[in-house]
């Protein structure tokens with residue numbers, strides 16, 4: 001292996017209680033909220049169909065002009081308790097909040113910046129209100145933090161001169177100060193999800209990313225840090241130059257998921273995916289007709305898909321400038337929450353089952369049970385299940401308790417019957433299994 005000073009500082013999954021809680025949570029929500037919610041994708045009468053939180057970039061708005069949006073920041077409908085109830089009803093176990101996105105506007109009254117809620121008509125500490133409200137509902141809070149900061153004169157995309165070096169060193173100190181401020185003002189925070197770390201300036205300062213991870217872990221024992229923060233001695237990101245995952249979980253699955261057959265390598269480490277409802281929009285965009293908007297069923301399938309491969313899923317919400325949510329997002333939270341109410345046991349605390357993927361849906365696993373989550377019921381009315389060598393199915397029950405017949409059809413192959421009355425939407429069959437059964441079977445392999 002290549003000797004590294006700033007590579008992975010641990011091999012394999014973390015096994016401590018804090019990481020177990022991160023993993024068992026499984027379902028989270030993202031909140032992307034900042035000045036970008038005010039223009040909502042439109043600038044000087046022109047609608048931009050790129051990500052609304054990137055409007056400053058698309059419309060080439062100078063930082064001082066963009067930050068004047070602060071004068072309009074006064075979300076009169078904002079009520080952290082209402083947000084927290086919506087999250088609880090959706091069944092999310094954690095919420096990731098944009099403390100500061102690329103624009104540099106801080107949802108907390110940072111003393112290291114003039115671009116914070118304290119300098120707006122709203123004045124109050126939005127982040128503090130949200131942390132308390134979510135925690136009061138038993139929901140963990142994670143912080144999204146963008147290292148790239150378009151408001152800061154010392155940010156550099158690359159380091160090409162001594163001046164760049166000096167300015168960027170000041171910028172990294174500013175960033176350290178903000179991170180320490182977040183960790184000390186909000187000590188119940190459970191995770192930092194770094195973004196805006198792809199530029200050459202960061203890749204040339206891999207040491208700092210290792211230092212930032214360690215600094216937060218010293219301040220908040222147990223806190224989790226995403227791989228996207230990290231660059232090693234040679235600028236390699238997420239996985240170091242020896243191929244080892246840096247940080248505590250992989251955070252590369254943004255608006256995409258690993259293939260359930262070809263990408264089974266992801267089951268070897270912890271990972272968390274995040275997704276949007278319209279294709280590109282994380283921040284509030286006033287016109288969702290510009291791209292396809294996923295249905296609750298399509299969101300649900302992505303949640304189950306992630307958990308079936310040992311990952312977490314974070315579903316994004318982009319609140320309006322007034323502090324309320326758009327109708328589509330309220331309906332999404334309701335629909336997902338209803339399903340999680342009935343079938344959440346196949347998500348929370350569950351992991352990859354290690355069984356071959358079948359066309360009817362996904363497996364998850366917890367303790368001695370394997371769950372079948374059926375999205376595509378077959379005309380045959382039989383759900384084909386192939387178990388690993390030595391594993392037998394003892395019993396199959398629909399989560400309402402009714403048993404369904406299980407017929408062994410070949411070695412380690414079964415037909416699990418669809419329930420007589422197929423439920424309206426995706427449903428769950430719970431399998432009781434016995435492992436390491438060594439039984440001589442009546443089957444002969446074909447000689448070919």
Ligand SMILES: COc1ccc([C@@H]2N[C@@H](C)[C@@H](O)[C@H]2O)cc1
Nearest residue numbers: 032051053054195196254274282
């Ligand atoms: C240049 O491509 C992107 C796309 C999205 C992002 C940010 N990551 C997501 C989690 C959102 O915060 C989005 O703004 C950054 C760069």
